[in-house]
Amino acid sequence: MRILLPFILLLFTIISCKDEDDNIAPRENDFEIEDFIWEGLNTFYYWQNSVPDLADNRFDSQKTYASFLSQFNANHELLFESLLSDKDRFSWIMSDYTELQKQLSRVSTTSGMMIELGRIGNSNDLFAFVRYVLPNSDAAAKKIERGNLFLSINNEQLTIDNYRELLSSDVESFSIQLAQINGQTITPTGVSVDLVKAEIQENPIHIHKIIELNNTRIGYLMYNGFVADFDDQLKSAFAEFQTQGVDHLIVDLRYNRGGRTSSAIKLASMVTGQFSGEVFAQTQHNDKLSSYNENYLFEAIAVQLKMDRLYVISSADTASASELLINGLSTYIDVILIGDDTTGKNVGSYSIYDWIDDEGNVNPRHTWAMQPITLKIANSEGFADFESGLQADHSLQEDFTNLGTLGEIDEPLLEKTLEVMGILPAKSEKNQLFVLENRFEKMPSLQDAIMHTEIPAKMRRIPQVKDFARE
Structure with a gap:
C-alpha cells in the first residue's frame, strides 16, 4: 500500500518560460530536463550560495555547463541530489507531476490503512501498526482497526530492505498477516486479511x-x-x-x-x-x-x-x-x-x-x-x-x-x-512503550x-x- 507521502513544504508553482522555438518540435539528446533542474535550483534554492555547483559563475561557457550535466548520464534524481546542501532534509524531485498534485490534495492509492513502522531489536525486521483507518476504504470494510499489528505482507516479512516495495502503491491487492504482542515479542496470530487498494482522497x-x-x-x-x-x-x-x-x-x-x-x-x-x-x-x-x-x-x-x-x-x-x-x-x-x-x-x-x-x-x-x-x-x-x-x-x-x-x-x-x-x-x-523500548525502535515517518x-x-x-x- 502507499501511505501518503509528502507532504508537509511551502509549495509554490514556478512557471519556467522557454523560447517559442522550443515549442515547435522535440529535440533529441538534449539537456532540457537537466537544465530545468539546475536553473530552478540556482534561482530559488534556499542554500544556493553554499552549494559550489550552483554558483552563478560556476560555468564559463555552455560547453563546460554541458560537460557537467553530461556526467550524470540523464539520471535526473542523481543530478538533483548532487546539488543539495548537507543541511537539507526535505527537498525532493518527481518524474510525474500528476502524482505531486494528488499528494497535495491527499489523494492516494491505498487500502485505507494509515500505518507506522517499527524496527524489532537490532535486526532488519520490521512490524507495522495501524494508526487509523480511512472511512469508506477496503480496510474499513474488512474491519481493520487502530492498533492492529502485522509483521508480513503476502507472507513476506517486512524488513528495512523490502518495506518500500511491499507497501508500494503499484501493488493493487495484497494480504497482511496479523500479529499480537506476547510479552516482549510480537508473534503472528495466524489470521490473514486480503485488501484491495483504490484511489481515495482523505478528509483531513x-x-x-x-x-x-x-x-x-x-x-x-x-x-x-x-x-x-x-x-x-x-x-x-x-x-x-x-x-x-x-x-x-x-x-x-x-x-x-x-x-x-x-x-x-x-x-x-x-x-x-x-x-x-x-x-x-x-x-x-x-x-x-x-x-x-x-x-x-x-x-x-x-x-x-x-x-x-x-x-x-x-x-x-x-x-x-x-x-x-x-x-x-x-x-x-x-x-x-x-x-x-x-x-x-x-x-x-x-x-x-x-x-x-x-x-x-x-x-x-x-x-x-x-x-x-x-x-x-x-x-x-x-x-x-x-x-x-x-x-x-x-x-x-x-x-x-x-x-x-x-x-x-x-x-x-x-x-x-x-x-x-x-x-x-x-x-x-x-x-508500556518504555518497557519495550529496547525491543522496538520507531522508524521514520512514511x-x-x-x-x-x-x-x-x-x-x-x-x-x-x-x-x-x-x-
Whole structure:
C-alpha cells in the first residue's frame, strides 16, 4: 500500500518560460530536463550560495555547463541530489507531476490503512501498526482497526530492505498477516486479511467533536493535513465550536505532516479572531530573492473563537505547516504542546513545473517537477530556528501497546491533555512503550513533510536561455 507521502513544504508553482522555438518540435539528446533542474535550483534554492555547483559563475561557457550535466548520464534524481546542501532534509524531485498534485490534495492509492513502522531489536525486521483507518476504504470494510499489528505482507516479512516495495502503491491487492504482542515479542496470530487498494482522497478533518466534562465545553479537532479542498468543512467545524460556546480548544496534530499555508492561516485566524490584519508569519528567501520576502497576515473571518490559549497534541510527525501554526500563534497566545517534540521543519519549498508559456501550458516532452527548499518561515518576531523541533511542554509518546480510541477521553494523549487543562485529575503515567523500548525502535515517518502556498504572480518565471545538444 502507499501511505501518503509528502507532504508537509511551502509549495509554490514556478512557471519556467522557454523560447517559442522550443515549442515547435522535440529535440533529441538534449539537456532540457537537466537544465530545468539546475536553473530552478540556482534561482530559488534556499542554500544556493553554499552549494559550489550552483554558483552563478560556476560555468564559463555552455560547453563546460554541458560537460557537467553530461556526467550524470540523464539520471535526473542523481543530478538533483548532487546539488543539495548537507543541511537539507526535505527537498525532493518527481518524474510525474500528476502524482505531486494528488499528494497535495491527499489523494492516494491505498487500502485505507494509515500505518507506522517499527524496527524489532537490532535486526532488519520490521512490524507495522495501524494508526487509523480511512472511512469508506477496503480496510474499513474488512474491519481493520487502530492498533492492529502485522509483521508480513503476502507472507513476506517486512524488513528495512523490502518495506518500500511491499507497501508500494503499484501493488493493487495484497494480504497482511496479523500479529499480537506476547510479552516482549510480537508473534503472528495466524489470521490473514486480503485488501484491495483504490484511489481515495482523505478528509483531513478526521474527528471534530465537543467534549463536555465538569460543566466545561471543550472543542476537539483531529486534523491530519492542511488541504484547501476541505477549508469549508474546517470552517463548518469551527462554526459549530463557536455556536456551542466552547471554553477550550484542543487541536490534535500528532499525524499532521503539513500542507497548505493558506489553510494554516485560516485555522490560526479562526482559533483567534482578535488579531485580524496583524502579522502571523514572514518568509525568508535566499539572498538573490530577498526582495520577495513577505508577511502572512491573520485573516478577518466571521468564525472566530477568540481563544487566548490553544492546546496542541503533537508528535515527532507533527511537521511543517503544523509547526507554522504553532510557531505563528505562539507570539500572540499561549500554545501548550502535549505529546512529543515536533519534526523541526522550519522551511518550505516552491513546486517547480516546467511550463512553456504564461498561460500554464506544461512542457509536453517530460513530466518532471521538483520540490526544493526555497525559504524559511518565521513567526512575527522573526523566530524560525527550530530545526530540532518545537519542544513539548508535557511529554508523552504514543504507545502502540495502548493506543486507545481516537477522540475518546481515555485515549492516552487526549486524556493527558485534559489533565493538563485541569479538567481531569492527574494520574500516574504508565507507558508500556518504555518497557519495550529496547525491543522496538520507531522508524521514520512514511509521509514527507509539506508546506504549500501559492506563488506570487511576480515570481512566475525561471528564464532558461541555454540551448545546446548533448556532446
